[in-house]
Amino acid sequence: MTTQAKNVDEYIAELRSQIETNPQCASHHYNLGVAYLHKRMWQEAEKAFREAVDNSPRMAEAYVQLGGICLQRGDIDGCLNMNKIAKDCRPQFAVPFANLGFCYLQKGDVDRxxxxxKKAVNRDPDYVQALSTLGSAYIMDKQFDEAEAQLRKALDLAPSFGPAWNNLCLLELERGDKAKAREHADKARENGFAVADEIMKELGAEQA
Structure with missing residues (x-):
């Protein structure tokens, strides 16, 4: 939609005015939720996304956003449930599959x-975050060659993606190559990723 708003607050006011005129427009509710997320207004965002799915029950993107809000407050199971709904609404949408994989990884269910x-990457082979998280999962599963393959794919697509460099660091630590691990840790930090203090200590370095 076109907007005359000059900032997020004006955009929110504009959307709320449009919703008053057309309260059943799921897109307006969804966009309002996204605007609230920018302001970190979690409760308002959740209400807007719930209004979106009330008016459009198969809006997968809104369920994904609701899952993200669950994750923000530490509710992994809530995030799982929302992304399960999202992937059922849009079976070819890669994002909920990646989010489910991330949640299961957090719960220690590496196989799942x-x-x-893998389903996320099959749906979107250029999905950098999914490739990096898959690499992390393979590290946890001790499939080191597979892990490196996925992480290299991620970095071929996005050379400045810090989390993938960090995962390569963790991979080389698992392999016992601290020199390579340190190189990858430095690349992660150069690209804005805060490598964990315990990892830097293991590498014989300190955070800047």
């Missing part, structure tokens, strides 16, 4: 995480 992350 790999299944969902």
């Amino acid at each position: 995480a790999i299944v969902y992350l």
